[in-house]
Amino acid sequence: MTRTLTVGAAQLGPVNRDHSRESVVTRLIDLLRQGGEAGCDLVVFPELALTTFFPRWYTDDIGGHDHYYETSMPSETTQPLFDAAAELGVGFALGYAELTSDGHRYNTTVLVERDGSVVGRYRKVHIPGHEDNEPWREFQHLERRYFEESNEGFPVWNAFGGVIGMATCNDRRWPETYREMGLQGVEMILIGYNTPLHYAPDPSQNPLQGFHNHLVMQAGAYQNGTWVVGVAKGGNEEGVDSLAESAIIAPSGEIMAQAQTTGDELVVATADLDWCADYKNTLFDFERYRRPEMYGRITSQKGVSK
Numbered sequence: 393m394t395r396t397l398t399v400g401a402a403q404l405g406p407v408n409r410d411h412s413r414e415s416v417v418t419r420l421i422d423l424l425r426q427g428g429e430a431g432c433d434l435v436v437f438p439e440l441a442l443t444t445f446f447p448r449w450y451t452d453d454i455g456g457h458d459h460y461y462e463t464s465m466p467s468e469t470t471q472p473l474f475d476a477a478a479e480l481g482v483g484f485a486l487g488y489a490e491l492t493s494d495g496h497r498y499n500t501t502v503l504v505e506r507d508g509s510v511v512g513r514y515r516k517v518h519i520p521g522h523e524d525n526e527p528w529r530e531f532q533h534l535e536r537r538y539f540e541e542s543n544e545g546f547p548v549w550n551a552f553g554g555v556i557g558m559a560t561c562n563d564r565r566w567p568e569t570y571r572e573m574g575l576q577g578v579e580m581i582l583i584g585y586n587t588p589l590h591y592a593p594d595p596s597q598n599p600l601q602g603f604h605n606h607l608v609m610q611a612g613a614y615q616n617g618t619w620v621v622g623v624a625k626g627g628n629e630e631g632v633d634s635l636a637e638s639a640i641i642a643p644s645g646e647i648m649a650q651a652q653t654t655g656d657e658l659v660v661a662t663a664d665l666d667w668c669a670d671y672k673n674t675l676f677d678f679e680r681y682r683r684p685e686m687y688g689r690i691t692s693q694k695g696v697s698k
């Protein structure tokens with residue numbers, strides 16, 4: 393029997409500084425309910441879904457941003473989302489800022505099963521942007537100030553009848569992200585993102601943001617024979633325009649469904665997980681065709697060495 397998983401990409405429009413967590417959770421539950429009505433098993437929310445994208449602001453004292461972080465998941469405020477998942481029988485993935493009890497800060501996504509139980513947690517590996525205030529920019533991208541790089545790698549989980557992995561925003565631009573999970577047999581990768589349309593270090597890339605977004609996710613899907621679900625927090629948030637264009641991508645690399653708006657919108661597709669094998673057992677039969685002994689630089693070297 394074919395293994396299918398109906399998945400919803402729950403794109404969010406802007407979350408402003410003065411939006412309460414409660415109001416955001418209400419929006420998430422509404423999207424989850426829409427997912428239930430559409431027959432979804434799993435609904436995927438974006439990166440840092442509970443708050444505005446706060447790394448756009450500098451503060452001398454990092455602790456001044458503590459209110460943007462969650463110290464537990466579920467928390468009191470997010471518990472209603474977990475309860476709704478169990479009530480509806482719809483799982484979810486949710487990106488949020490995590491502050492651990494021993495003071496570590498991660499850009500984290502939690503995966504929750506259809507009964508409301510936590511399957512696992514992924515902490516962002518590739519942290520983009522900068523550490524210090526750069527006043528020449530129109531807005532800051534201080535992820536490297538507010539988050540540590542995770543050293544936990546890219547785990548996958550047996551869940552939702554398949555093999556599920558996660559990545560976060562900038563991770564999607566790096567082929568190693570997908571291959572690490574491809575080598576563990578991943579069948580669906582869930583990716584939330586906040587991508588400003590303006591890239592200050594090289595504005596010539598601005599008009600290509602949409603192209604690059606789909607380019608990397610489609611390539612990652614095809615080259616590893618996996619579904620990829622890319623979910624944006626898009627639109628104009630606190631004066632910064634961000635890419636929307638959430639998409640559900642098949643193991644063929646084709647886009648099966650895509651958002652039409654820049655606001656809250658649920659995009660749904662039924663994913664045939666067995667389709668992955670058509671790629672994993674042919675062109676991308678890793679066991680037969682890969683040459684890891686030829687790829688030593690990939691793990692032994694970081695920057696370019698001539």
Ligand code: CDT
Pocket residue numbers: 439520521533560561562563565585586587588
């Ligand atoms: N959130 C995140 O990772 N955003 C980056 C923006 C570009 S780097 C300043 C991204 O890769 O989309």
